[in-house]
Amino acid sequence: MAHFRSLLLLALFTFSGVAVEATGPGDNGFVGLRDNYYRNSCKDAEKLIKKAVQAELAKNLKHAAGVLRMHFHDCFVEGCDGSVLLDGPGTEKTSHLAGFEVIDAAKAAVEAVCPGVVSCADILAYAARDSTVELNGTGWAVQGGRKDCTVSLASRAEAELPPPMFEVSQLIDSFARRGLSARQMVVLSGAQTVGVGFCDKFVSRLYDFNSTFFTDPSIDPAYATELKNICPQHSFNTSIEVFMDVITPTSAGVFEANYYKTLQEHKGLLTSDQSLFDDSRTRAVVTSLLNNRRFQKEFGKAMRAMGAVGVKTVGQIRTKCSAVNE
Numbered sequence: 001m002a003h004f005r006s007l008l009l010l011a012l013f014t015f016s017g018v019a020v021e022a023t024g025p026g027d028n029g030f031v032g033l034r035d036n037y038y039r040n041s042c043k044d045a046e047k048l049i050k051k052a053v054q055a056e057l058a059k060n061l062k063h064a065a066g067v068l069r070m071h072f073h074d075c076f077v078e079g080c081d082g083s084v085l086l087d088g089p090g091t092e093k094t095s096h097l098a099g100f101e102v103i104d105a106a107k108a109a110v111e112a113v114c115p116g117v118v119s120c121a122d123i124l125a126y127a128a129r130d131s132t133v134e135l136n137g138t139g140w141a142v143q144g145g146r147k148d149c150t151v152s153l154a155s156r157a158e159a160e161l162p163p164p165m166f167e168v169s170q171l172i173d174s175f176a177r178r179g180l181s182a183r184q185m186v187v188l189s190g191a192q193t194v195g196v197g198f199c200d201k202f203v204s205r206l207y208d209f210n211s212t213f214f215t216d217p218s219i220d221p222a223y224a225t226e227l228k229n230i231c232p233q234h235s236f237n238t239s240i241e242v243f244m245d246v247i248t249p250t251s252a253g254v255f256e257a258n259y260y261k262t263l264q265e266h267k268g269l270l271t272s273d274q275s276l277f278d279d280s281r282t283r284a285v286v287t288s289l290l291n292n293r294r295f296q297k298e299f300g301k302a303m304r305a306m307g308a309v310g311v312k313t314v315g316q317i318r319t320k321c322s323a324v325n326e
Contacts, residue, residue: 079310
């Protein structure tokens, strides 16, 4: 989540310019995804995944945010195909992604009952929903039917993931190429409420903003001072965590709408966060999502839409999520 844009596609399906809502039950009309997909082939799949996710998060709740971010990452790079889960040199896995053991535990639980049936890409989608619920968020109906890919390249992640310095125009364009609307972009950005950032992602806003301003003038001055105490000039520390939500900062996070209040107070950690409030095209959306009930409802709908991006209907059902089947 340091950017949950840290957060969809040249896979088998491309939805350029199509605003995908996918809010209704059943097939979403774009790919072979369905609610209750495993009803006949593995009827307890979602229950098994949920139980495994809960058991792992009971050990370390911080991994809940990691799983949610992982799902964003997976869908933004070549579509939702489990590519982010593959081990190996030059794959998408990075040092700032965490929670892989949650997915491994869920996969093991399902394989023990229904071997070779439930894809890793689907398990990640279910686990992201279950992790959100464990953070006191509201759940949503997750569709199944994704296949797993066999290739994962870090270079694709670098090219596809929106960087933290993106502004609204760039964010809108990035999400639109994946069939997601500007409003859905702002809603999905709300996952940052349980995210963390690292000095290297925002230090330029503090000390080298542009030729006119040493420090980004959109940052609340007191907050800028606080950040400078955490991240000294020329510091590109990638181990110190800074909470995205300054309203209710906790080690694990609470999934709620306070992320948007943070932006309203000009305490957005990244440029791509704060610009959502500062830009007139998205400010009204940010304001509307201060209502936590509305945010929770819209987030679930947006996650269903994102979960349909670049889905592969041809591929593997990997036995181990970290490795391609022999």
